[in-house]
Amino acid sequence: QVQLVQSGAEVKKPGASVKVSCKASGYTFTSYDINWVRQATGQGLEWVGWVSPNTGNSGSAPKFQGRVTMTSDTSINSAYMELSSLRSDDTAIYYCARRTASGWNDAFDIWGQGTMVTVSS
Amino acid sequence: DIQMTQSPSFLSASVGDRVTITCRASQSIGSHLNWYQQKPGKAPKLLIYYTSFLQSGVPSRFSGSASGTDFTLTISSLQSEDFATYSCQQSISTPRTFGQGTKVEIK
Numbered sequence: 531q532v533q534l535v536q537s538g539a540e541v542k543k544p545g546a547s548v549k550v551s552c553k554a555s556g557y558t559f560t561s562y563d564i565n566w567v568r569q570a571t572g573q574g575l576e577w578v579g580w581v582s583p584n585t586g587n588s589g590s591a592p593k594f595q596g597r598v599t600m601t602s603d604t605s606i607n608s609a610y611m612e613l614s615s616l617r618s619d620d621t622a623i624y625y626c627a628r629r630t631a632s633g634w635n636d637a638f639d640i641w642g643q644g645t646m647v648t649v650s651s
Numbered sequence: 652d653i654q655m656t657q658s659p660s661f662l663s664a665s666v667g668d669r670v671t672i673t674c675r676a677s678q679s680i681g682s683h684l685n686w687y688q689q690k691p692g693k694a695p696k697l698l699i700y701y702t703s704f705l706q707s708g709v710p711s712r713f714s715g716s717a718s719g720t721d722f723t724l725t726i727s728s729l730q731s732e733d734f735a736t737y738s739c740q741q742s743i744s745t746p747r748t749f750g751q752g753t754k755v756e757i758k
Contacts, residue, residue, distance in 0.1 A: 565747070567695075575687075575695065575738055577747040591746035592652075625694055634701040636742040637685040641694035 532556035534564075534626050534642035541648045547614040550645045552626030554607045560584040563629040564609040565638060566600065568622040576622075580629065581609055616649045623647075653677055653741050657750035663758040668729045672753045674739035676720040683743035684722045686715060689752075690735045698737075699724065729755070 537551040552564060566578040579590030581600035588600040594613070602609045609626060624645045627638035654677035664670050674684065682702040687695040697706045699715040702722060712727045726733055734757055739750040 567749075574751040575740070575749040577745075577749070580745075589745060627695075634682070634704065636683065637697050637700040637706075637740070638687075638695070639697045639706065641696070644694055 532628075532640055534628060534640055536624075536626060536642040536645045539646040539648070541650065542616050544616055544618060544649055544651055546616050546649075547612060548616060548647050549610055549612040550624050550626075550647070552609045552611075552642050554609070554628070557628075559602075559607040560604055563631070564600075564602065565627045565629050566598075566611045566624060567627055567638070568624045569644075570619070570622040573622075578611065578613075578624070583609065613647075616647075618649050621647065621649045652746055653680060653744060653748050655739055655741055655748050655750040657737075657739060657753050659753060660751065662753060662755050664729050664755060665758045666729055666731055668758075670726040670729050670733075670755060672724045672737050672755075674722045674724070674750050676722070676741060679720060680741045680743040682717060683741055684715075684717065685740045685742055686713075686724045687738045687740065688733075688735045689738065695738065700742075731757075 535553045540548050560583045563582050565580045581588040583602040590598045599612045626642040628640040630639040656675045684702050686699040689695040702717045703715040714725045716723050736752045736754045738752045
């Protein structure tokens with residue numbers, strides 16, 4: 531079945547970097563962008579950015595620019611999000627999500643299970 | 652950035668109730684509005700895309716509509732499995748932005 535499986539929980543110190551992976555299966559990986567969304571405890575969803583496995587192009591929300599890098603490896607159907615200069619307010623669950631953009635349907639239709647990233651000294 | 656404002660933030664309802672959740676965009680987004688359902692400890696699930704189109708497998712008791720920059724998610728007869736948090740999201744521009752969520756709890 532179509533699914534995205536993410537890497538396990540991470541605990542990092544302030545100032546460090548974290549790299550979260552997202553492995554796709556059940557569909558043609560290069561046909562859909564992968565987006566990253568995060569959610570702090572008890573808070574709403576916050577879009578981080580996207581990567582196109584087809585072209586390698588990526589983009590991010592302004593607040594993350596310069597601190598986030600999104601990449602993909604088509605040989606193993608995986609996408610990655612690396613966030614640097616971590617702060618305590620980066621503590622959140624990070625989700626990868628497949629963006630379906632077909633006609634009027636432009637939404638995140640498949641989600642990974644989430645990766646908890648904790649930033650603590 | 653386009654700001655999405657949901658109301659209410661919290662809603663208490665009973666099984667069988669008709670429930671309405673509203674999402675207001677800070678500027679025109681046409682019909683580029685999606686709704687997601689999220690249960691505790693789980694990833695969000697796409698319910699409705701482009702204002703009113705049900706994602707495959709979503710029960711017909713869910714529906715979406717719009718009036719200008721105001722969007723509505725309606726659950727015609729609330730079921731026990733519908734108790735969750737619902738979030739709207741605009742898909743017309745980046746950064747993609749979400750509403751803060753509406754938690755639907757059992758009365």
